[in-house]
Amino acid sequence: MLVDVNNFYVSCERIFNPRLRDVPLLVLSNNDGCAVARSNEVKALGVKMGTPWFKIQDLARQHGIIAYSSNYTLYASMSDRAVTILRDICPDLEVYSIDESFLRVEKIALHYGGIEAMSHAIRDRMQRDLSLPVCCGCGPSKTLAKLANHLAKKNPEFNGVCDLNSLSKSERLRWMSRIDVGEVWGIGRRLAERLRVLNIRTVLDLRRADPKQMRAGFGVVMERTINELRGVSCLSLEEVEPPRKQIIVSRSFGRPVKALSELRESVSTYTARAAEKLRAQASIAAAVHVFIHTNPFKENMPQYSASKSIALANPSDDTRELIAAAQHALTALYRPGYAYKKSGIMLIGLSDKSIQQRSLFDDESQRSRSSQLMTAIDRLNRDYGRDTVTWGSAGIARHWSMRAENRSPRYTTRWSELPIVH
DNA sequence: TCTGGGGTCCTAGGACCC
DNA sequence: TCTGGGGTCCTAGGACCC
Numbered sequence A: 001m002l003v004d005v006n007n008f009y010v011s012c013e014r015i016f017n018p019r020l021r022d023v024p025l026l027v028l029s030n031n032d033g034c035a036v037a038r039s040n041e042v043k044a045l046g047v048k049m050g051t052p053w054f055k056i057q058d059l060a061r062q063h064g065i066i067a068y069s070s071n072y073t074l075y076a077s078m079s080d081r082a083v084t085i086l087r088d089i090c091p092d093l094e095v096y097s098i099d100e101s102f103l104r105v106e107k108i109a110l111h112y113g114g115i116e117a118m119s120h121a122i123r124d125r126m127q128r129d130l131s132l133p134v135c136c137g138c139g140p141s142k143t144l145a146k147l148a149n150h151l152a153k154k155n156p157e158f159n160g161v162c163d164l165n166s167l168s169k170s171e172r173l174r175w176m177s178r179i180d181v182g183e184v185w186g187i188g189r190r191l192a193e194r195l196r197v198l199n200i201r202t203v204l205d206l207r208r209a210d211p212k213q214m215r216a217g218f219g220v221v222m223e224r225t226i227n228e229l230r231g232v233s234c235l236s237l238e239e240v241e242p243p244r245k246q247i248i249v250s251r252s253f254g255r256p257v258k259a260l261s262e263l264r265e266s267v268s269t270y271t272a273r274a275a276e277k278l279r280a281q282a283s284i285a286a287a288v289h290v291f292i293h294t295n296p297f298k299e300n301m302p303q304y305s306a307s308k309s310i311a312l313a314n315p316s317d318d319t320r321e322l323i324a325a326a327q328h329a330l331t332a333l334y335r336p337g338y339a340y341k342k343s344g345i346m347l348i349g350l351s352d353k354s355i356q357q358r359s360l361f362d363d364e365s366q367r368s369r370s371s372q373l374m375t376a377i378d379r380l381n382r383d384y385g386r387d388t389v390t391w392g393s394a395g396i397a398r399h400w401s402m403r404a405e406n407r408s409p410r411y412t413t414r415w416s417e418l419p420i421v422h
Numbered sequence B, C: 001t002c003t004g005g006g007g008t009c010c011t012a013g014g015a016c017c018c
Helices: A008-016 A040-044 A057-063 A072-089 A115-130 A142-154 A169-178 A189-197 A203-208 A211-218 A220-229 A260-280 A319-333 A364-384
Strands: A002-005 A025-028 A035-038 A066-068 A093-097 A100-103 A134-138 A161-163 A247-257 A283-294 A305-316 A340-348
Touching: A002 A142, A008 A025, A008 A035, A008 A072, A025 A040, A035 A040, A072 A093, A072 A100, A072 A115, A115 A134, A115 A161, A134 A142, A142 A161, A142 A220, A169 A203, A203 A220, A211 A220, A247 A260, A260 A283, A260 A319, A260 A340, A260 A364, A283 A319, A305 A319, A319 A340, A319 A364
Parallel strands: A025 A066, A134 A161
Antiparallel strands: A002 A100, A002 A134, A025 A035, A093 A100, A247 A340, A283 A305, A283 A340
């Protein structure tokens, strides 16, 4: 079963601010760039996912669309609560994204008197405990559960719940013949285009294609997708989240940045954040990759885009070493005279900290001091809030930082931002 | 003024080994 | 006329997901 929150970010904003409930509401990407979540009212006005905010503003004024900056602290916190509830109902669970989980339900559903009853129990509980609307889709493979979820979401007659197993075969095929092939999980824009050339236009067309033959033309992923559509499960439930293989932190700037000193602050800030994530999953990085670029949408401005990797002498999770490497890369990349729009860093070549290869000149005492220092800093920042202890090179004023002009309070994670009831 | 951020997997091709 | 067979590792690029 796939459980998916409807319009997740928008729904989070509505929990603590009931005034937002019946108005057209948008949530914008970082830097207030484009629409990443839309209420049903906004979808009805024809606003597409990813539309730049400045292109919607006239429409917004006409129809009273309200736009919020994204509040990832709130969304992550609500996501954690949702997963806690789902795990309580069904422990065989894979967290697939911030607002979706796959559940293995065949046994547990029996206690609820079937999948449909279980689905409604999930919907009621999410509504009652979190004020979050969800849809449940169920099928014999992940791809079919995804498809069922799509049906539940788009067709009111399903009432938010669709179990493909409970439909007759002819009903299943009829629904499949009505859905565009591009809606299938794993079929993106490019593949959908290529499939249409072969006259494969609907989910049913794809289901009828020959898996072996399609593998030759499209690769193994396509073969799996077709088999999954036929009810042959090829993708397993991944209950334990594997550690990340790379960690990226990057942001667009709130305004164009020209000075190397400001780029340096941004790169240190992002590296420090990436290093925290690295330590949180008990990994070390073998190399640091830095990139900077100008605004590609400004076609009449001089463009520059560059990136560079620096390998560390010894894989590390020490913010000081990672920042030093990142700054070294930035020095090599920087060209004066450009208006930079974005910088970012990647930690790559990640491996488990507990099995690290030491070098001939390794200094055990230094290494242990480094670990203790990083642990202490992480704990201070966790207990007393981000940036309680910060890095000098990351700057203080940070005039380059991203725009977020209408962010809601962090209702669930800050004492000072708790909602107040009058 | 103005267009996000963070990931994964697969494949082809090159370089190299014996 | 005419130049093997079997393998690994790495990287870049393309596709996808939310």
